Amino acid sequence: MLPPPGECHLWLTPTRPPRDVRRLLAPEEASRAAALPPGPSRDTYTASRSAQRLLAGHYSRTPPARVRIDRTCHHCGAGHGRPRWDTGTALDYSVAHTAHWILIAVVAEGLVGVDMEELPGPPPSPRLEAKSLAAPERALLADTPPADRPAVFLRLWTRKEAATKLTGHGLATPFAGLDATAPLLTHPRVPAPLHLRDLPPPAPRHLASLATTHPVTRLTTARLDVLLRSDGACGAEAAGGA
Numbered sequence: 001m002l003p004p005p006g007e008c009h010l011w012l013t014p015t016r017p018p019r020d021v022r023r024l025l026a027p028e029e030a031s032r033a034a035a036l037p038p039g040p041s042r043d044t045y046t047a048s049r050s051a052q053r054l055l056a057g058h059y060s061r062t063p064p065a066r067v068r069i070d071r072t073c074h075h076c077g078a079g080h081g082r083p084r085w086d087t088g089t090a091l092d093y094s095v096a097h098t099a100h101w102i103l104i105a106v107v108a109e110g111l112v113g114v115d116m117e118e119l120p121g122p123p124p125s126p127r128l129e130a131k132s133l134a135a136p137e138r139a140l141l142a143d144t145p146p147a148d149r150p151a152v153f154l155r156l157w158t159r160k161e162a163a164t165k166l167t168g169h170g171l172a173t174p175f176a177g178l179d180a181t182a183p184l185l186t187h188p189r190v191p192a193p194l195h196l197r198d199l200p201p202p203a204p205r206h207l208a209s210l211a212t213t214h215p216v217t218r219l220t221t222a223r224l225d226v227l228l229r230s231d232g233a234c235g236a237e238a239a240g241g242a
Contacts, residue, residue, distance in 0.1 A: 002059060002089065002108040006217040008210060009106040010114075011055060012202050013224035015040070015097060017047035021228065024050040024057075024064040040099065048095060048102050052083065054227050055104060060087035082113075082168045094165050101203045104224075110213035113166030115158040119205045124153040132157070132175040140181055151207070156180050158209035159196050163187060166194060166211045185211065 003009045022030060029049045036042035050064075057064035068086035085091055093106045096116040105114035123146075129138055137156050144152045159180035164173040167190055178185060184193035195215045199208040202221075210216060 002091065003106060003220070005109045006215065007107075008112065008212070008216045008219055010199065010202070010219055010221045011051070011104045011106070011224050012221070013047060013051050013102050013104075015044045015047050015100055015102055017043060017050060018228065021050035021054070022046060024053045026053070026065055044097055044102070048097060051102055051104060051224055052085075052093070052095065054224065055093070055106065056085045056087055058227055059091055059106070060085070060089060062087065082165060094162070096162075096165075096208065098206065101206065103202050103208060105210060107212060107214070107216070111166050112213075113162040113164070113211040114199075114208065115161035115165060116202055116206055116208040117154050117158050119151060119154065119207060121150045121154040123150050129153075130176070132160075134176055134179040134181075136179050136181045154207055155198065155209070158207050159185065159198075159211070162209045162211035163194050163196070166213070 022033065025033065025046070033042055033046045033049070036045060052069060053064035053067055056062065056067040056069070060067065070084045070086050072081050083093070083095070085093065090108050091106060092111045093104055094112050094114040096103045096114045098116055098118040100118070101116065103114060103116045105112050124141070129141065133141065133156065141149055141152055160175050160178050163178065163180070163185050164170050167173070167187055169189065177188060180196060183196055185196050186193050192213065194211045194213060197210040197212070197216055199210055199219070202208050
């Protein structure tokens with residue numbers, strides 16, 4: 001079932017995938033995975049690409065390996081753009097990962113960006129603050145007790161990165177020009193403000209934030225192994241709610 005208007009589906013999966021998910025990869029993805037050295041990089045790549053295909057198949061009822069994922073950058077035409085499923089639906093999705101977890105956000109109305117970071121982060125240096133925070137954010141951090149500043153800085157960072165993933169500009173965006181202290185964020189290259197939402201912790205000691213072009217009023221959460229247990233069936237339903 002597609003997410004209804006105002007709802008975002010959140011899917012969580014570990015970065016160390018079961019061995020059998022490799023069958024979900026397209027041939028070129030399987031070749032790239034095999035070329036990576038064994039270890040975290042290969043595991044994360046395999047888990048992320050197979051999860052994207054599994055979800056595309058789930059929503060479109062298409063064999064996952066046959067789904068086309070378009071990564072063309074809308075800004076320069078290269079192949080490093082935000083991924084989009086070519087499923088004939090209005091679905092949009094975004095992927096974030098840490099060393100241990102992958103989070104995928106899916107909406108059927110407008111665009112979405114998600115970011116997730118692991119705590120504790122290092123205390124922000126004055127140079128990093130100046131480079132990545134707007135004036136209201138620096139003021140907020142200055143009013144925060146020192147012990148809480150890493151988490152507050154990381155929260156602002158996840159909001160900004162979620163927004164720039166949505167627009168497709170990523171870290172090329174000057175973060176100091178974005179103020180993420182309010183529920184709406186103005187991006188210089190987007191005509192309308194983006195809606196920001198802090199997510200419940202996807203995993204222990206993690207922070208995550210969501211950016212959307214349409215307001216999200218409901219979150220539905222699920223573990224991706226729900227679909228894996230059904231052998232990658234394209235009709236399994238999302239489980240859980242928040």
